[in-house]
Amino acid sequence: MRKESFNENWICYQTGKREAAFAVSLPHDAMLLDERRQGSAGGVNNGWIDAKDYTYEKVFTASEEWRGQKIILYFEGVYHRATVYLNEEKLCSHNYGYTGFFVDITGKLRYGAENTLMVTAVNSDQPNSRWYSGTGIYRPVWLYRLPEQHICLQGIRITTLAYRTPRIRVQVQSTGKGTVRVEILEAGAPHVLWELRGACIHHDNGILGACAYDFAEYRKIRLLKEGGYNAVRSAHNPCSEAMLRACDELGMLMMDEYADMWYIHKTKNDYATEVETHYREDLKAMVDKDYNHPCVAMYSTGNEVSETAQKRGIRLCGELTACLHELDGTRPVTCGVNIFFNFLSSMGFGVYSDKKAEQAVRNAKKKKAVGSEFFNNLAGLMGSEFMKSGATLYPCDVKTRDAFAAMDVAGYNYGIKRYRHDLKKYPQRLILGSETFCSDAYTFWEMAKKNPRIIGDFVWSGMDYLGEVGVGSWEYKAYAPDFSHGKGWVTAGTGRIDLTGRALAELTYTKVAFEMEKIGIGVIPVPYAGQKHSPSAWKMTNAVESWSWRGCAGKKTQVEVYARADHVSLFVNGECVGTKKPQNDCRVIFDTVYQDGSVRAVAYDENDGVIAEKELKTAGRETVLTVKPECSCVSAEELCYVRLQFTDREGTLKPMMRGDITVQVEGGTLLGLGSACPYYTKSYLGNVTDTYYGEALAVIKPGRAESVHVYAVSEHARGSAGIKIK
Template sequence: MKINFCSGWTYCRADRPEMKYHISLPHDAMLTEERTLDSRGGKNIGWYEGGDYIYEKEFQVPHLYEEQTVILEFEGVYHNAEVTLNGKQAGSFGYGYSGFSVSADGLLKGGKNLISVTARNSDQPNSRWYTGTGIYRPVYIHVLPKKHFVPESIRITTVDWKKRKIRIEAELNCLGEAEFQIMDQGECLKTECLTGEGLLSTEMEVESAQLWSCDSPKLYKLRAVFGDDIQEVSFGIRTVTVNSREGFCINGERVILRGACVHHDNGILGACAYEDAEARKVRIMKKAGYNALRSAHNPCSKAFLKACDKEGMLVMDEYVDVWYIHKTMYDYAGNVEHNYRNDLGGLVRKDFNHPSVVMYSLGNEVAETSEKKGIRLCKEMTDYLHELDRTRPVTCGVNLFFNFLYSAGFGVYSDEKAEKEPEKEVGSAFYNKLATILGDSFMKFGAALPVSDMKTRDAYEKMDIAGYNYGIWRYKKDTKKYPNRVILGTETFCADAALFWELANQYPAVIGDFVWPGITYHGEVPYRGWERKDGKQVFTGSPAWAAAGSGRVDMNGREWSEADYTKVVFGQKPIAIGVVPANLADETFDVSAWDLTCALGSWSWNGCEGKKTKVEVYAGAYAAELFLNGKSLGRRKLKRCRAVFTAVYEPGELKAVAYTKSGQILAETGLYSAGDDTKLSIETEKGTKELYFIHLRYTDSKGILKPLVQGEIQVSVEGGELLALGSARPLNPRCYLTDCTDTYYGEAMAVIRPQKEKTVQLHAKSPHGVGEIMITPGCTP
């Protein structure tokens, strides 16, 4: 029996035990902290203060639990968690991104019990990005009868996709008979019974079963019964193979990975891993044209994997950002050598039955791969993952140029340097700063140097897939130099999407691309270099900066034109238009290495009449022509699916037409200006159950967004809890836990958790009008 254990908690800062607050999990305590220049984590974590927190919950236990096996499962606590039950130590766990379990046997008593969890995050700095703090993923109690399946022992493997044959493995804690049923939406397709003890294994053919794939993510359920213990496990029938001759294949069919890197946070919700928020993130990325996600740079949540299974999204689940060389003073470096077997074991147990997980990553930009000790560790971890799971390949995100720079003594971390110069960039941050200053060509040029090849080739031999961070200029030559090497762009620039697509279609050994990043995230600020105010770059080390700002999709889920560009490149969309905001058109921009453009898909720049701006047309065609209110602004050849025009803003219709070389029309699209009237529009996203994501937008009466309209929005909620409110603006001095927000290019968002059986009402007022929305129980938004 699995019991949700997320309600009825309190939390407090460890140094303020008298100030307790009632909460439900998941919870991110870091969002409640101040953002100041005194933050030892600094811009890496968005200027938040770090702290230690105590979470407590009183709960009743039936006396019969004293005779049963009771396990507490924590999906994620950041970090250095300590768990006590009724004042006695129950367990502890250091890594903040892995789930862990503690046994309650002998610690529970019939009647009232008290659990206490301490999350320690005052050891700053310990990360290069926003971590969140506390119990940020769900908690469950598992009550097992005397006869039971060993927890997490049920494994389902596709043996032969053509015959729809699967292998089922399960471990029993004692002698007995177990029954296994293959279920499809309540219908039993096949049943088999096994008698024994310990590890049981059987193979079953389900001839009528459909295969799982990106386009048709069919899921089945295994119902396993052992006495009173009933377990249900979702699975899909699919195999993964990869080699340099055929590429990456699912069920024998080649799939090119159109990937994006995503951090674990959920925008204005911080690190809280609500099931709806995790599923929403996956849907947003699927809509943006991606078929694969990389969990950068730590294991993802169970809810994330569940959503990827359902949506047909492929996953590279990543272990860690460091091995034994620190990037910040108190990060996980040094623990990996001692803990990797336990950590990787947990990773595999979490992932094994999820068809969406197609590979594991050992780490990200670990310069250890340039030296003998690190290469040995790479082999040890790869071999261990192969022992645990023979069905998935292993990679690691290696920055080729970074490996060379590290071996030459650049950007090397030391505690002494960190104490004397805490703001000095080291490791990946050092490399990123160079790229910000010198641009993406500098990074790609460095990766193409022979010495960068020399400092990575030995580590690449130890893994199944060679992960290249920003090494696209090596792809072509390395397919010839290393004919058996499988190449994956584990981290790439948006500007290189078209080149990647050309190479991947030409060379099967180039299996995919993961752009950095898919969604804007908290911390690691600022990477979107075009944020300006009054003609000057805003970023001066101010704690008002909260987010990196460099995603193809912003923190609240809006796509930038870069997302349209990649969709066009990957054949997901025929044509699109992006416009550099007309109010900024006369600015001089330093677009960062991670940004292709600052364009938006809008032609509503009220007040900018007569201003020149840049218009970008994206199409998989020979040439494109741009029309403004019926008048041609010229025809241009498309270079790698992109052409740039100059236009003087005037309201009306902006239309783009794509042509073949012979002049035939392939596709066309248009943008339309908003009217003079302005209203506050409120809209609730569909497809969520536990949370409501409500968009607050300034539009005209027809619903066309007005990006330049500003004005604070005040929100009140009845029948639910306002979990977060805010815009996606990277420069945001506000807290996301207030009832007032500004907008970012005309938009903000509220997230509400409804109270049981109550109608949710949101009321909003602004200088441009008021609005409200009502959501009744049982009605899917």
């Protein structure tokens, strides 16, 4: 068997406009090319993109050597409603945008001659997603050449039978009889299931759009692992194969999720009309992809499906669970249920309904929020307690208990205030915080240490993402001229790690809550402290780890200290400005006045012994444009991530510096350029970016040269850097 990359030498064009075709390599996201327009049907879901349909073509020669072999194409993911043609003959269609599919082209090829493969992707049927989906062949494509007698694709299954004394079973499905040799190449340490310190993530890769580059997926998992997480939830669709490989290699557990809806539409043209008809083949595709990956700890059948408050939905919940058990009897099954929303739905006030999905399209031009947008806005105004307190109502238990009984692990979205009650009432129930707020981390950890039936927590979200704009943003007028979440808003603004991969103070808080770090400091951006900002329930704080706010001397701000301590003291330029005791949390907030110099926090035990301390210093006066590759050497198959930062000579970030940066690249292709700002009017495909709190990011695909050189110029300074190519 031979597996060959089928990712090069394609052309792409907006469907019906072949005269404007351009060359592309896969993975490719055509949605990045589309115009953003106020009033577009995609609205806040995709960031006001007027999404189009795109066609991909590839001309290739089928060698005479291929005769007698079975030739199969594997598409890892096409968004969405894909149709595949070979030499103008339609071969198949595949509607779900997040599962892979095989196309047997054996009997359709012209051997010794050119063949034309064409793939169409429909995405003009907006709205069809609650987040940025991307358009087209956004995951890799492979060509398999198989002899007549062969092991079936995805026909090898490895099952762990015991882990204390390691024992596995290997099953092989083939097209004929023969001998199969199984070789165990490396023995690893026994794998045990932790308590899950998890993060929810969407499938996009920030300024690269939906493109599932291997290196981008690996980097995302690496950043989350470095941030203290040991598990991710693929919200709300099956993850890529590249992400599974990254999780295996880095030791990150995966909860792979099927869908965001069952039979009630959340957006007018989403997959709700097809779930009940196609869930068996969809779940099989997900399990076939996942089965041999040790990182996959459990499956999730859905997210905030208010169907679970109805008899029909409860029955479907059980069917989905049973189907997954049949396909894979080794892994538990959950489903993320928003407990409070289930109650509202049962009372006729549901977040989602077919009527509201239809109404959302009509209201897009009027900027009138309905469905999830309305409730997200309400949660932003009411704060994080809104859903958590609502979940404690008695009817919320009544409207979720039957669905929870139809799964192996009960998935609680924003239901942490129910944990203690439900653990007593349902002694057999396992509870998973399938979606939680950042501010819940300390409470979860303290509860989980005392009760092993609370098996984990997945914060919304681990890393910021495109679409669902403004839902988690805490933005000031300086960076967002309006808080309407209209055109110009491109990201959710939520994430313990921002869109470019920068760890925020919230991540430090989380690591302290999980007892992985002893102390951290966050500073409310001094120039904007006290100003009105966009509201969000999904942002605990917008504090950043910086004391470089020259020109703001004498201005009031707040400094947050994260520590598990009896008491904490804060010092500005050596003078103590206050001492506080944490109250049922590991976060204390000091009102203070900014002065250039330093801020230092010290955590003490009950005997005044120093547990830990941390200091931030003001950057020097001279400004440098630092061009900082994340890796000094990469292979030709990897990507170069390059941070662009305004710093002092020592590399200390200067978050008050702002300005456009123009980037040029030699020895590679600039794939994406942008900042982490949730409000961003430029294109990520351009060569000019604004900075956000002093920095931006460039992503480069290496060429065939021995090195890549990056040049950056701004009105404040200029800089350059080189990256070696292995």
